[in-house]
Amino acid sequence: MNKDPKSIIESILFVAEKPVSIKELASVSAFMLTDIQNALKELMKEYEKRGIKLIRKGDYFSFVSDPSNAKIVSAYLNEELRHDLSEQALETLAIITYKQPITRIEIENLRGVNSESLIRSLLIRGLVCEVGRKDAVGRPILYGTTMEFIQYFGLLSEEEIPKLQEQSLFTNKDEDSKIPS
Amino acid sequence: MFAVTTDKFEGPLDLLLNLIESEKLDICQISLSKITDSYINHIEKMEGSAEEMADFLVIAAKLLYLKSKELLPGIENDEDETELAELERNLVEYAKYKKAADELSEILSKNYRSYSRKVKLDSVSCFEPPKSLSKDKLWQLFQGVLKKLPDTPQEEKIEAVKLTLEDKRNELKNCLKNGRVSFRHFMKKARSKVEMIVSFLALLEMIKKKEVRVEQKSNFEDLTIENYN
Numbered sequence: 483m484n485k486d487p488k489s490i491i492e493s494i495l496f497v498a499e500k501p502v503s504i505k506e507l508a509s510v511s512a513f514m515l516t517d518i519q520n521a522l523k524e525l526m527k528e529y530e531k532r533g534i535k536l537i538r539k540g541d542y543f544s545f546v547s548d549p550s551n552a553k554i555v556s557a558y559l560n561e562e563l564r565h566d567l568s569e570q571a572l573e574t575l576a577i578i579t580y581k582q583p584i585t586r587i588e589i590e591n592l593r594g595v596n597s598e599s600l601i602r603s604l605l606i607r608g609l610v611c612e613v614g615r616k617d618a619v620g621r622p623i624l625y626g627t628t629m630e631f632i633q634y635f636g637l638l639s640e641e642e643i644p645k646l647q648e649q650s651l652f653t654n655k656d657e658d659s660k661i662p663s
Numbered sequence: 664m665f666a667v668t669t670d671k672f673e674g675p676l677d678l679l680l681n682l683i684e685s686e687k688l689d690i691c692q693i694s695l696s697k698i699t700d701s702y703i704n705h706i707e708k709m710e711g712s713a714e715e716m717a718d719f720l721v722i723a724a725k726l727l728y729l730k731s732k733e734l735l736p737g738i739e740n741d742e743d744e745t746e747l748a749e750l751e752r753n754l755v756e757y758a759k760y761k762k763a764a765d766e767l768s769e770i771l772s773k774n775y776r777s778y779s780r781k782v783k784l785d786s787v788s789c790f791e792p793p794k795s796l797s798k799d800k801l802w803q804l805f806q807g808v809l810k811k812l813p814d815t816p817q818e819e820k821i822e823a824v825k826l827t828l829e830d831k832r833n834e835l836k837n838c839l840k841n842g843r844v845s846f847r848h849f850m851k852k853a854r855s856k857v858e859m860i861v862s863f864l865a866l867l868e869m870i871k872k873k874e875v876r877v878e879q880k881s882n883f884e885d886l887t888i889e890n891y892n
Contacts, residue, residue, distance in 0.1 A: 499780060500779075535777060537777065544779055545780070547777050547778045547779075549776055552775050552776040556778070559778060563774060569764070569768075572764040572767055573760060576760045576766075579767070580763060592753070592756060593673075593760075594675055594676035594722075594753065595674030595676070595677075633776060634771075635775070635776075636770070636773065637770075643767075644770075646759060647763075
């Protein structure tokens with residue numbers, strides 16, 4: 483087969499109704515994983531200038547509408563374009579985003595307060611999902627963000643999420659503020 | 664003093680961080696000690712369930728320890744010191760994610776969002792009544808159902824439970840006269856859920872009082888109950 487992997491990937495992603503993984507693309511096209519990966523990288527770049535974008539979450543890829551067209555697209559779809567996450571929900575989502583995979587207890591330890599209902603509402607919105615179980619007592623559920631999360635924030639991939647800043651809130655540092663190690 | 668009274672704080676860390684920030688302080692033990700009074704003032708005005716307040720009170724206790732340490736040098740003890748250091752660490756960590764949440768919020772404020780292809784509607788499964796079903800037929804069927812219903816709704820019977828823990832204990836003791844007893848076998852004697860619960864409670868009670876011992880070979884397997892000695 484001398485076909486260009488890009489062409490095949492494009493076709494499959496076009497007809498797909500849900501995100502497609504690199505593995506699926508490789509097995510259906512009989513191309514090597516690395517060929518697929520390279521082709522996907524090129525495609526993402528090529529689509530940067532188009533009204534359709536190729537987005538990535540982990541090993542999964544999907545064609546979506548250009549995030550900056552959200553207003554018009556949502557009007558066409560008759561969907562409300564609103565970002566009504568509460569401050570607390572956003573805080574919880576931020577923790578999951580940067581610490582994934584993470585358990586509920588770990589989230590609650592960080593926030594110092596019960597977060598069960600917040601996690602549940604993020605699950606319902608599809609912004610986070612169960613990604614596995616922690617190998618610990620009780621095998622607690624591990625949570626991570628989803629492709630819907632990438633879409634919700636209008637990103638192309640997780641690389642666009644701002645880096646977590648190490649304590650830069652305050653500049654004045656004195657001797658006593660050092661954290662004992 | 665300052666007034667941050669209108670805000671609702673979700674947790675003690677949230678409140679602490681807000682107080683520290685509004686005083687433009689660094690996150691350290693000195694700042695924590697400085698804001699102790701405001702913190703206490705704040706939680707005094709708070710209304711919440713005991714459970715909600717408990718988290719706030721735990722932190723309040725730590726702050727008061729910090730404060731008293733200043734007044735009475737030499738009362739330090741290792742355990743409290745570790746807890747304080749932990750509180751400080753938690754606060755630094757929490758501040759980090761709070762900041763990250765602000766940045767995420769900023770991304771959202773652009774109102775960017777992408778949409779994927781909608782799943783075709785015709786592939787969604789839904790209920791379709793058979794073609795032969797008419798309005799009259801449906802009416803008849805419905806009448807039939809109504810006729811079958813009892814005239815008055817049946818009263819729910821709530822039976823008084825006459826079974827006591829003591830009864831079950833005696834029962835189990837009796838069983839044990841002939842040696843060991845299988846837990847499943849013992850539970851099977853129960854005729855209702857309530858009775859099962861009482862049976863189990865009785866067993867727990869007896870284990871606690873060291874009247875019986877229970878053995879289980881592996882997870883989810885049957886338990887063997889026998890007299891303690």
